[in-house]
Amino acid sequence: MSRLTLLSPLGTTAGDVKPLARRRGNLRGVRVGILDNSKPNAEVLLARVAELLVERAGAGPVTLWRKPGASRPATVIDEVVAGSDVVLTGSAD
Amino acid sequence: MPHLQLVAVTHPLGGIDPKLARAKADGVVDRVIAALTRDPAPPEAASAPVAVTVTAPADIDLFQDFALAEGWSDGMPVLPPTPERVARILGPLAPRGADVIATLAPRRGVATLEAIAANLALAGALPGHLPVVVAAIRALADPRFNLNAIQTTTHPCTPLLIVNGPIAPRLGINAGANALGQGHRANAVIGRAVRLILQNVGGARPGREDRATLGHPGKYSYCLAENEAESPWAPLHVERGFGAAESCVTVCGSEAPHNVNDHGSTSAEALVFALAGTAATTGSNDVYLGGEPLVVLGPEHARTFADSGWSKADVKRVIWERARVRLDRFSPENRERFGVLDPERFRGRLLAEEVALCASPDDLMVIVAGGPGKHSAIIPTFGATRSVTVAIAR
Structure with a gap:
């Protein structure tokens, strides 16, 4: 069967893929940030996860930030990074 | 990531x-x-920034299966992006194929001239269409457009391309009868090429990164020209500070059009009822996220406004004043939610008070398009997006 050579329409991706931070072995005393994207029940879910991290793994304190809508960029991101060791975020409908 | x-x-x-x-x-x-x-x-490791070649079945029908399996296709038949066809589309720009036009969310895909041209080849577009698509891609990457959200939302939105200026008649981009419908190659393939770039380079694959609950048919192609010849007012690009002889493309994060049928009204004062009534809806993103809903006036409706002495600004102001939704038409849950997202307009208000279809009359966009007949259209947006106008290189 004859074959064609084609240029891929996918192109390439930006090359600056960053490695993730090294993990601590446990969560005792880590500052937990919550970035609530304002979707319904996002805060309920994320706050409960944070509560459980405190109860089960000794994490804390917990700080909440809220974006003014899921589709808006997180303008508070620098504050979140400065004030947290781990961050819980991401919620859909 | x-x-x-x-x-x-x-x-x-x-x-x-x-x-x-x-x-x-x-x-x-x-x-x-x-x-x-x-x-x-x-x-x-990130992929190297070089053109990637692949081999595929030469048989045109088998090639469709290949393109679908690779995720290159929108479901309609596509044409193979052979190096020869891509080079023909690039023409004198071929030596600059590695030039980066934009980085597209969510994949952070690098839209080089060559990758863009490969998608024009897939879409069946012609070399003359390249500058329009390149300008549209620049516009889509403007942060004001909020491409990452548009590409990944559950909302049914996709870029609507509005082409202004002399390039539209030169390329045969339809502004007249059935301007948002089928039958004109330039509208079909320019809009389609942009969609394929968003899917292939931007990485918004349907049902995966593209989380649209329903989507809409404009996600195959959504492109028209403004009917400048039959508009009584300055066209969109001139309103935005470009010269009448310049060619521009404006991208909007748009829903599907909703028709406004008014065969009865013979004055501006009368015609505004149907337009405002159609625009004022409870389920629109614009009403609480602050987008730029678009009014596409058919030339006969536009003429009715102009004959009553109304400017385009008058049309925007009066539709905005009349296209209102009483707060008690929103559910209590939505009133509470919108109060969080837009407290100024939704919190602490009486149920008998009203909100406008968008934040200000200046946010309402008005263009003239279409052919004979007494129809216009309202095209709502994603809300958290601003339309962007970019000049098309000569």
């Missing part, structure tokens, strides 16, 4: 009892703890 540590919570989350949302947290917390305490695998 394909290597991010994700813990998936089963859908749905919105609209469920908060007790159930808390229970979902209980069900995933062990995986959250694991993701936060165990070192993740290192990311795979």
Whole structure:
């Protein structure tokens, strides 16, 4: 069967893929940030996860930030990074 | 960031009892703890910034299966992006094929001239269409457009391309009868090429990164020209500070059009009823997220406004004043939610008070398009997006 050579329409991706931070072995005393994207029940879910991290793994304190809508960029991101060791975020409908 | 540590919570989350949302947290917390305490695998190396060639079946029908399997296609037949066809589309720009026009969300795909041209080749577009598509891609990458959200939302939105200036008649971009319909190659393939770039380079694959609940038919192609010849007013690009002899493309994060049928009204004062009535709806993103809804006036409706002495600014102002939704037409849950997202317009208001279809009359966009007949259209947007106009290189 004859074959064609084609240029891929996918192109390439930006090359600056960053490695993730090294993990601590446990969560005792880590500052937990919550970035609530304002979707319904996002805060309920994320706050409960944070509560459980405190109860089960000794994490804390917990700080909440809220974006003014899921589709808006997180303008508070620098504050979140400065004030947290781990961050819980991401919620859909 | 394909290597991010994700813990998936089963859908749905919105609209469920908060007790159930808390229970979902209980069900995933062990995986959250694991993701936060165990070192993740290192990311795979980024792909090299060179053109990638692949081999595919030469048989045109088998090629369709190949393109679908590779995720290159929108479901309609596509044409093979051979190096010869891509070179023909690039023409004198071929030596600059590696030039980067934009980086497209969510994949952070690098839209080089060559990658763009490969998608024009897939779409069946012609060399003359390239400058329009390139300008559209520049516009889509403007942060004001909010491409990442448009590409990944559950909302049914997609870029609508409005072409202004002399390039539109030169390329045969339809502005007249059936301007938003089928039958004109330039409209069909320019809009399609942009969609394929968003899918292939931008990485918004339907049902995957593109999370649209329903989508809409404009996601195959959504492109028209303004009917400048039959408009009584300055066209969109001139309104935005470009010269009448310049050619521009404006991108909007748009829903499907909704028709406004008015065969009875013979004055501006009368015609505004149907337009405002159609525009004022409770289910629109624009009403609480602050977008730029578009009014596409058929030339006969536009003429009715102009004959009553109304400017385009008058049309915007009066539609905005009349296209209002009483707060008691929104559910209590939505009033509360919108109060969080837009407290100025929704919080502490009486139920008998009204909100306008968008934040200000200047946010309402008006163009003239279409052929004979007494129809216009309202095209709402994603809301959290601004339209962007970019000049098309000669």
